[in-house]
Amino acid sequence: MSFSSSSPLLSRLRLWDVRLDERPHPDVLPSAFDVVRVGAGVGKPALDALNAGEAGPVMVCTRHQLLFTPVPLGTADWWRAAHSQCRPGRQWLCMDPEDPQWSPVRCGPRLWLVPGRDCGATTVPEALYESLSRTRARLRTPTVRPRPVALAELGVGA
Numbered sequence: 130m131s132f133s134s135s136s137p138l139l140s141r142l143r144l145w146d147v148r149l150d151e152r153p154h155p156d157v158l159p160s161a162f163d164v165v166r167v168g169a170g171v172g173k174p175a176l177d178a179l180n181a182g183e184a185g186p187v188m189v190c191t192r193h194q195l196l197f198t199p200v201p202l203g204t205a206d207w208w209r210a211a212h213s214q215c216r217p218g219r220q221w222l223c224m225d226p227e228d229p230q231w232s233p234v235r236c237g238p239r240l241w242l243v244p245g246r247d248c249g250a251t252t253v254p255e256a257l258y259e260s261l262s263r264t265r266a267r268l269r270t271p272t273v274r275p276r277p278v279a280l281a282e283l284g285v286g287a
Contacts, residue, residue: 144245151239152219155186159250162222163205167169167213167261171268172196175260176252184244185252190236195221200254210258212265 146156167175169189173196176184188197200215208215216222223236 139204144247146243148241148243150181150190151241154283155241155243157186157243157248157250158199159202161202162219162251163202163208163215163217165200165204165213165215165224165252165254166220168200169194169195169196171212171261171265172198175257175264178260178264179252182249183253183256185244185249186244189241189242189254190222190223190266192236192238195223197221198257199251200257201251204254208254208258209259212261213259215254221274 172187176187176196176198185199189195190197202217205217206217223241
């Protein structure tokens with residue numbers, strides 16, 4: 130399975146267990162947590178870049194190409210980022226209810242990615258924030274290619 134990007138959903142850098150349903154939640158989740166919502170184009174490479182033990186379970190909406198990452202309760206109080214949103218509590222909405230395009234139609238299909246058996250209950254929010262910021266900056270940095278220079282511009286052959 131892959132998103133519309135050229136890279137596959139699953140990385141070769143990290144082994145992910147795939148659970149092909151949004152329910153039941155992975156056994157490791159705590160009873161209360163906040164949720165970071167980010168597009169797969171930025172979120173997938175950022176999650177792959179986390180160190181062992183920093184990544185927790187991730188819910189994927191394949192329809193909207195969004196990743197939902199549970200983080201410790203209280204993270205939404207300080208999370209301010211252009212690359213993602215952090216909502217308090219178990220909020221798995223693909224669209225913001227305040228968005229004029231919002232409708233209560235359910236998404237689907239969704240699945241869980243769990244980074245191995247020894248993952249934490251949630252993702253370390255500071256590590257995720259930094260990784261998302263680095264990934265977004267790298268993706269936004271334009272590739273500068275030198276323009277071809279004619280020999281006449283260099284004074285060669287004149």
